[in-house]
Amino acid sequence: MKQRIKSATVLLPALIGLTLLVALFSVRYGAVQLSLEEVFQSLRHAFAGTESTALNERIFMEIRLPRVLLCLLVGASLAVGGVLLQGLFRNPIVEPGLVGTSCGAAFGAALYYALGATFHFNTGPWTLPLAACVGAICATFLVFVLAQSKRSGKSTIVTLLLTGIAINALFLSGVGFLSYIARDPQARSIVFWNLGTLSGANWNSVVIVGISTIGCILIALRYAKHLNALMMGEQEAQFLGVNIRKLKWRILLVNVILVAVATAFVGVISFVGLIVPHLLRILKGSDHRFLIVNSAIMGGLLLTAADLLARMALRPAELPIGIVTSIVGVPIFIFLLRKKNYFF
Amino acid sequence: MLKVEHIAYHIGQKALLEDFSADFPPGQLHLILGPNGAGKSTLIKLLSGELPSKQGKVLYENKSITTHSLPELATRRAVLSQNIDLSFPMKVHEVVMMGRYPHFRSHPTGVDFTAIEEAMNFFDIASFRDREYLTLSGGEKQRVHFARVLAQIIQSEHSGCRYLFLDEPLTYLDVYYQFQFMQLLRKLLKEYPLVVVGVVHDLNLAAKFADQLVLLHQGKLLAKGPVHEVLTEKNIEMAYRLSPLIHHSKKGTFLFFE
Numbered sequence: 001m002k003q004r005i006k007s008a009t010v011l012l013p014a015l016i017g018l019t020l021l022v023a024l025f026s027v028r029y030g031a032v033q034l035s036l037e038e039v040f041q042s043l044r045h046a047f048a049g050t051e052s053t054a055l056n057e058r059i060f061m062e063i064r065l066p067r068v069l070l071c072l073l074v075g076a077s078l079a080v081g082g083v084l085l086q087g088l089f090r091n092p093i094v095e096p097g098l099v100g101t102s103c104g105a106a107f108g109a110a111l112y113y114a115l116g117a118t119f120h121f122n123t124g125p126w127t128l129p130l131a132a133c134v135g136a137i138c139a140t141f142l143v144f145v146l147a148q149s150k151r152s153g154k155s156t157i158v159t160l161l162l163t164g165i166a167i168n169a170l171f172l173s174g175v176g177f178l179s180y181i182a183r184d185p186q187a188r189s190i191v192f193w194n195l196g197t198l199s200g201a202n203w204n205s206v207v208i209v210g211i212s213t214i215g216c217i218l219i220a221l222r223y224a225k226h227l228n229a230l231m232m233g234e235q236e237a238q239f240l241g242v243n244i245r246k247l248k249w250r251i252l253l254v255n256v257i258l259v260a261v262a263t264a265f266v267g268v269i270s271f272v273g274l275i276v277p278h279l280l281r282i283l284k285g286s287d288h289r290f291l292i293v294n295s296a297i298m299g300g301l302l303l304t305a306a307d308l309l310a311r312m313a314l315r316p317a318e319l320p321i322g323i324v325t326s327i328v329g330v331p332i333f334i335f336l337l338r339k340k341n342y343f344f
Numbered sequence: 345m346l347k348v349e350h351i352a353y354h355i356g357q358k359a360l361l362e363d364f365s366a367d368f369p370p371g372q373l374h375l376i377l378g379p380n381g382a383g384k385s386t387l388i389k390l391l392s393g394e395l396p397s398k399q400g401k402v403l404y405e406n407k408s409i410t411t412h413s414l415p416e417l418a419t420r421r422a423v424l425s426q427n428i429d430l431s432f433p434m435k436v437h438e439v440v441m442m443g444r445y446p447h448f449r450s451h452p453t454g455v456d457f458t459a460i461e462e463a464m465n466f467f468d469i470a471s472f473r474d475r476e477y478l479t480l481s482g483g484e485k486q487r488v489h490f491a492r493v494l495a496q497i498i499q500s501e502h503s504g505c506r507y508l509f510l511d512e513p514l515t516y517l518d519v520y521y522q523f524q525f526m527q528l529l530r531k532l533l534k535e536y537p538l539v540v541v542g543v544v545h546d547l548n549l550a551a552k553f554a555d556q557l558v559l560l561h562q563g564k565l566l567a568k569g570p571v572h573e574v575l576t577e578k579n580i581e582m583a584y585r586l587s588p589l590i591h592h593s594k595k596g597t598f599l600f601f602e
Contacts (some may be wrong), residue, residue, distance in 0.1 A: 090431035225445050231430045232442070238394065240496070241418030241446040286432035289450070 011284060012294060019301040023072065026308040027064040031316040034060055067201040070265070071307045072300035073209045074198075075272055077262040079299025080217055081255045082273030083291045087227035088251045089157050092281075096259045096273035099164040099252060100139035103171040105263040108135020109193045110178040113186045129205070129264035135171075136260035143167045144252070157234075157248075195320030196269035198307050205265045212261040216254045217296055223251060224289035231286065269322050271329045272299055278333065302329075345369055346391065346507060346539045350400035353386050360386040361563050365400075368556075370505050371533055374541045375550045377574075378560035379584050384543045385511060387560065391541055392423045392509040405505055418446035419500050421507040422493035426515045428485070430477055437473040439488050440464055443496035459499035463491040467528065483521040486513060490525065498536060508532075510542030514549070522546070526553040551575055551597040559583060571597055 028034045034056050042057035081096030089098075097103065112131040147156075147163040179190040226247050229237040234244050263269075276299045280291055303321070306328060310319040346368040353361045361383040368374050368391075376384045389395040391402060393409045402409045409417065422443070430439070440463060444456040464470040467487045472480070477488060490513075497506035510529075514522045530553065533540060544550050550557060550571075557574040559566045561583040567574045575597055580588045589600040 087432075092432065222450070225450070228434075228438075229442055229445055231432055231434065232428050235394070235425065236423075236428055238414070239392070239418065239421075239423040240442060241415035243414055281432060285438070286430075286434055287438060 012297070015294060015297045015301060019072070019297055019304070022301055022305050022308065023068050026068045026071070026304050027060060029308065030064065030311045032056065032059055034064070062202070066203050066206045067198055067307070068304055069206045070198055070201040070209060071304040073206065073213045074262040074266050074269070075276075075299035075301065075303030076217065076296040077209065077213045077258040077299070078269060078273040078303075079276035079295035080213075080220060080292055081258045082299075083277045083288065083295045084220055084227070084251050084255045084258075085273075086277055087230060087288055087291075088248065088255075089161055090230065090233075091161070092278060093274070094161070095270065096255055097263075097268070097270070098168070099160065099256070100143040100167040100171065101136045101256055101259040102263050102268050102270075103168040103175070104139020104142075105132040105136035105260060106194050106268050107139065107171040107174045107178075108132040109267070110175045110182075110190045111135070113189045113193070114178040114182040116186075132264035133260050136263060137256065139167055139171050140252075140256045140260070192320055193267040194322070196267040196322035196325075197318070197320055198266050199318060200265065209261055209265055212257055213296075216258045217292065219254050220251075220292050221289065223247060224287070224292055227251070227288040228286075267322070269303070269325060271322075271325045271333075272302055275329045275333050276302060345405060345505065346541070347403040347406070348391065348400070349403070351390050351397040351402060352399045353383075353390060353395060353397060359563050361390065361560075363400075364565055366558065366565075366568060368539050368541055370537050370539045372540075372555035373529060373533060373553060374539075374556045374558065375554040376541065376543045376558045376560065377547065377550055377583075378566075381562075382560040382583070383563040384560055386563075387558075388423075388509050388511050388541065388543050392421060392507075393417055394423070404507060415446055418496070420497060420502070420504070421509070422496040423509045423511065424489055424493045424513045425511045426513055428489055434477050435473070436469060436475050436477055436480070436488055437464070439477050440469075440473075440491045440495055443492040443494070446496065447500065455499050459495045460491070462498060463495035466494060466532070467491040483517055486517060486521070486525070489513075490528070494532070497538075504537070506536065506538050508538055508540045510540070510544075512543050512545065514544060514546075522549055529553070547575065547580075547599050551599065575599065 027039060028036070038054075038056045039060055042060045045051070045057065046061060078096055082094070085094045085096050085098060086092055108131040109128060112128050116127070143160065143163050146167070147160040175190065175194065179187045182190060226237065226242045229240045229242050230247070238244055276295050277291055280294050280298060284290060284294075303325070306321055306324040309328070310321045310324045313319050313324075348364060348366050348368070351361065351364050352359065364387065376387060378384050386395065390397050393402070393412075396410065404412070404420070437460065440460045441452060441456070443463070444452055444459055448456055461470070464473060467490050469484070469487050469491055472484070477485065480488065493508060497508065500506075514525055517525070526549065529540060532538060554571060556569065557571055558568045559574050559579055566583055567579050572592065575590065577588060577590060580586065580599070586601050589602070591598045591600065
């Protein structure tokens with residue numbers, strides 16, 4: 001495999017082509033099948049600024065297209081988050097949610113579901129993403145504060161990692177408690193949210209996740225070379241002029257924004273952030289500039305494909321996307337791990 | 345020229361290094377000797393700027409290292425440690441290119457490629473430039489890192505001295521590699537304006553290759569100067585609590601322990 005895909009100049013166009021293909025499939029198929037003509041027709045209408053009244057064209061513009069775009073963006077966010085955290089922790093088994101981010105988001109969402117119905121507070125379209133985002137940021141902040149050493153005020157990577165695991169466990173049990181005391185429709189909602197769903201996609205979420213994803217990826221690219229140097233350890237990176245303290249906080253901050261915003265809109269989707277950087281390392285190598293760019297595309301590709309599968313498998317019902325990413329991702333992952341050209 | 349004036353380092357009440365002053369002129373191989381806990385690593389860390397000295401000054405060409413920023417320092421000073429491993433797979437030439445990171449923003453330029461070619465040729469690793477670093481043997485890995493630190497300090501825009509610090513880089517290597525690297529270091533000193541200061545454990549290796557020795561004992565300077573002045577029976581007995589047989593010949597100084 002390594003021999004076949006010699007350079008990134010082949011891989012990247014191939015990934016982009018495949019992504020476009022899957023995206024095209026994804027906008028066409030679902031509970032209602034759209035023809036290519038209808039797709040192009042509604043795109044023409046959109047560009048001309050005229051609103052179409054045809055039902056299928058509205059399905060495309062208001063449901064399918066934002067959903068596919070959100071898939072691409074969320075996939076990119078999670079995969080790049082995975083690259084950043086794995087690079088920072090120098091550990092290939094790290095997930096972007098590990099510093100508390102996704103479990104915090106899940107807890108925020110669970111609070112919204114469990115208490116919202118009881119106290120009847122205003123449940124506009126922004127309450128849920130906001131609750132999840134606040135939960136994510138609180139949990140991550142808690143991890144950072146608790147991981148700081150009392151003596152030096154610094155936190156080592158290992159302490160951060162272990163504190164993250166502990167806080168994740170705490171917030172997950174919080175989610176468990178809330179779904180235990182919640183009544184049935186709410187309890188089910190909590191479960192569904194924890195498995196991830198893109199059914200709530202609309203243009204607002206596309207714009208917000210889009211700003212966070214693209215902005216954060218551009219910032220992350222500036223630290224690609226620092227993360228490469230970090231592969232040799234903190235000390236060696238420092239000899240190469242990297243300010244470790246600054247790097248650590250910036251990478252963590254970028255990761256939290258990426259994951260918190262994406263999770264806030266679609267729920268907890270695991271495995272994408274873990275598997276995509278791995279696949280790319282096996283295909284090509286570990287240069288972080290390459291990993292960030294290609295993970296962004298491949299993450300989007302994977303999530304779009306998973307979402308298509310989630311909608312098609314039990315049509316017209318929809319599977320939670322988290323189930324699909326795990327069922328499809330795990331066998332691929334294990335297969336690749338067992339190939340012998342894998343070094344760590 | 346590397347000049348050190350009255351540096352010291354304490355942790356709590358314990359002095360790891362006391363009042364150390366010395367000059368390290370370029371073009372010579374300076375090696376630091378001493379038993380475990382004598383302060384060798386502390387000294388090299390202070391010289392390279394990894395640890396900030398609370399007293400005294402470390403001067404690179406009469407400028408204190410505290411006036412250099414971390415990235416700026418990295419363009420003229422390189423440090424090589426022992427046993428460096430990578431957390432993820434990388435190709436050999438990619439690892440050598442890491443040495444150029446202080447010199448470019450996001451993409452390497454022509455001068456960076458020239459530098460890594462020069463460094464890879466010097467340490468004779470160009471033939472396996474496309475191999476995976478993690479599949480190399482210990483000796484090959486250390487050659488890659490020698491090339492990396494060399495690439496870091498050559499082909500730089502500012503003129504003047506470069507500083508290379510070696511923190512026991514030969515510890516896990518066999519005799520063949522230890523000799524080979526020492527010979528390459530001597531060749532390096534002839535070709536580049538370099539101040540090289542290293543820590544080694546092996547007294548005979550130091551006796552054979554060093555121009556100047558620094559012998560530390562319990563955080564204090566015991567002796568410094570050319571080999572025959574430092575490696576005396578009295579100094580060795582004091583530092584290592586062993587009495588050596590010292591044999592001087594045309595081929596150099598050799599130490600034996602009973």
